[in-house]
Amino acid sequence: MPHPFARGLRRTGWLAGLPALALIWASATLYAGPRIAERLEAEGAAVAAGTATDTGEPWLRLAVEGRDLVAAGEAPDASARAATLFRLAVLDGPRRIVSGVGLVETAAPFQWAAIRLGPDRVALEGSRPVEIGRRALEARVTGMLGPGTSLDDAARAARGAPPDFPSAAAFLAARLSGLAAGGRAALSDTVLSLSGEALDVPAYEALRAALSEPPAGFSIGRVEILPPRVAQYRFTVEKATGGIALDGFIPSTADREAARRAAQEVAQETPGAAVDDRLVTARGLDPAIDSKTLIGFMFRLAALIQTGRVTFTDGAVSVSGDAMDAQAIPDAEALMRDARPAGVSAGRVTLTARPLSPYRVAIRRTPEAVTLTGHVPDAATRDRVLDALRPRLFREPILDRTRLADGAPPNLGAALAAAAPLVVSLAAGEASVSDRTLTLTGESLYREVAARAPDRLAEALPQGWTGKATVSARQPAERRDPATCRADFAAATTGADLRFPVGSAAPGPTFYPTLDALAALAKACPTLRIAVSGPADPAKAAPTPAAGPGEGTPPAAPPEAEPTRVASAAKTEAPGKADAKADPKPAGQHDAKAHDAKAHDGKAHDTASEAKPDGKGSGTDAIKEAAKRGKPSPKPSPKPSPSPKPSPKKPEATADEPPQDLPRLRAQAVVEYLLQAGARPDQVSAGPDTPAGPVTFALLP
Template identity: 45%
Template structure:
């Protein structure tokens, strides 16, 4: 008997019924699940609220005896995170222990520390974004984070918030909150990325100025840091402007005005140096504003040189760079300067610079101006001269008198020179050569000599002698000062030391083969004579010098120089007429002695054949005679300057000095 087989699949109507029953069960359980979830959520909220209340209470308790609670706790569900710096390690351990003991805490993250003494005390604020300022480093534990934030809030940039990541520490300098507010306030005038740092009592700031007005405000504010604090590294970059300009204006008096923009302080120094050279002693009015924005491809120094080159052709006017083009306008120095400016604009413009407007006129030169300025290592001649012959004569006169300095000729040729210009210049060059520094200015028929003399006697003498040497129709004024103390003062120390001070750096050296005093001798010998009068117990001894070996005496005459020397040769200051009489008698006696000696010497007979060369001994004797003649010439000058006859002498039997040593002056009791 066979067993019936079971069906292999559930009938379709059975499966449908079963799925319906399961779906109905789930639907019936959803409300229950919602109730369970809600209960869990609200239960967690109650737990979180309870944890926050208890943690806040623990944190608040840490403020007892402190400016504010040092402990800060954040709660996320049942997780706690503790931050802050405890005054003492025991207080930190106690607070962290109480947090860990709160019922229901799942995890406690401890990021607390202990306040320590730090040195140096460094605190920084940075502006990483327009609306955020971040503080790092150390902040004073005795002030508190909240109180410091309140002090800094008014100084923050507009709409910016402070994110304080600094750690409390001891060792802050006095009045730290005031200095911190000063540093934060500077960020208002700087763009994003600016940083201000306090390192103990030194404030440093780095950043880019937001605008020209902000840059000016920063410079004004930094001029007065908080009391007790100093400025350290200040690296503030000028702002970028869209209309970068640079200009030089020349005024009728020769002074220059600088305006426009300059990219850095180093560039400003270079421009001012170039302006001072172009002004040739006149004033320079610097009105440049710090800014960047010079178009790419333009060399700033080359631009400045080109602008000053054009300004050098102006009597009055302006050279300007604007819109990537250079323009020049005004009154040129002369007709030739107009053509020179046009040539420069056409052929010498730096790369990237366009040619702008050239609007120059050449007016008659009134007044006619010539300047000779003596500096430490150069003599600069500028202005106008009537022709090449006058220029060559002037340079020929300057070169031997300023052989240690370089002669820089910047003169231009133009008509309109006053009569006797060459004679007036010739009369004033020698006095200028006796000054330590000075300037000779000719304006029309007026001559003015200014500068500094090494000796007050020389300064007083120039004021009297130069006006008398002027040609007819000319006038001269002298404004020469001296830094030296009056030589008659008795409390300046030993006379020998004072003589060394007056002769130091002023070697008296005669021209080869000559016994004539050079113009630069006069101020030195005047000072020596005044010293001798102030030291009556001392006697001046003068020793002559030889010519350089192998150098022949100068034989070429200089009639212009000789004529000017006659006009300007100074008369030594006489202290006493009786002493002068004695000096004249002494000079006359020496002259008669020389005449008698010349009469007693046999005159050589004229011979047709050439004279034999001198022997070494004869040359040595001739050199010694020349050296002694030079010493006697100096003695004669000193006696005419008021030194008594018996207190100035050229001793015999003393070996002459070398050309390098020059004339020797010494005092003997």
């Protein structure tokens, strides 16, 4: 070997063989590597095919990484997993087996989710039903996502899936197509949830509509979908003769409801006006501006125009159109100057004052207040209407929201003053004026008032005015056929045991349920005729003389029924009263007993008033009068003395002796209660007196 060459070879050493080694490695990588990978894939596919389940798909999934085999999937049991891994290990060629094979378990709760990673890429995670093949489920999901979407499926087979899982997965995948990157559609047992940002306005509206109809057997849980962001945020309130139109964008559903409520309040001032909601939920409002404050400000401006538009765009509010009246123009300018929300700029105020057509004003009665709205020509007309209302209202406040404007019809003040008493007599209603037409609507507590309203309105209106009254009764009359009335009467009186306390003509609290039922029946049955019979007190047993020495004959026993009634009545009296009847009391103690009787009558009076269903008095004056006449007190002498002496011609009257007409007084007390409770005078009358016992009722032909 020449000397220079040998010296160079010694200098380079083993580095001279690197190019040859690199050539050998490149040949092995480019030629032998793919052949090895193909052979491993073929051999692994044969093993995977042997793991096919009832779905027709193998549970084993294999991937080749160089000379390594990566196994994944969920084996039905541990023995199947061990057998499959052994078959892979004995293959000729793999350097190692990387196992990620798990076991099929029961998932509780069963959760599955689809997450959008990009425009054409979606990841699946959680659990999928073991009864459904992976490829079959992926095909169902991809079909709802759109062609060209790739799936990163990391879901594991598990048991415990809800019924009809594929339908729920397809529903969620379809909703996911309307969300931007980061959107998530998830299932937890039978509850579906969505979160993310909508792609655009149509997608947001489609999502809202679709969520109202979930698949059968599933419900909608947490929904956190952000509206899309728009470049130019605008909001418009347009007021026309037919109503109010809302257009543009709104930040949230809550703001949309607030705008609708405000529009309905303004629309109520115009008969027949409606609200047309064309709002779309979207973001883009400056965070420095409070959305609800902006909505309220714009509707304050809208209340000052007859027709026109209030618009928010490019951060400024402007108003244009026909002003409500001449006063509305400076009012709108003052609002724009002094009441603008923070962050909002002042736009143009372009309003024109025109004569009102039609000229409107209204008196509205509610349970809380009486409100005047609309226009009046001058302060004198306003004062005339207020003077007609004030004497007829005791608790309800009067809210005057009228404005001054020209163009009122003649005799407007007289028409409103005539309508004021009619409105106040209603439970709720309104008298509205449109030019020279006055319309009275509402409901009354009484049918008679409702029936007379048209005639009273026609008589009260000035000449040249027309009126229309539509007043209904709050509780229309009920009518029953005679057979039903008789059956209901028998049901109401059967088992009723209405007994007066001894010596009293005041009904007790136990009377009122039965009497109220009979009064209601009388109102529903105009042909019903009821006779009420009052009972007498039980007869007292004759006093037994004291037995003398050697006298052992017992006294005759009283009738069986009488002691029972007396004992029953005695239970209702105060303790010690039975002893008072057995032993005569001095005259000074009779006043205390009469005082107790008065207190008992007052209690019955209060109970009767509370039991009255329509809030009126319940005949308590007549009941108290009857009770006073039925009190067991001695007849007063013209000149009372501290110790009255008994008359020699008459036997001495005891304090417990009831008046002779006590049955009649008791019947009259019941009749008076029924009349005050709503029965007509020709429907209830007093019947013949009855012996001791309960009050009896009878139907008259």
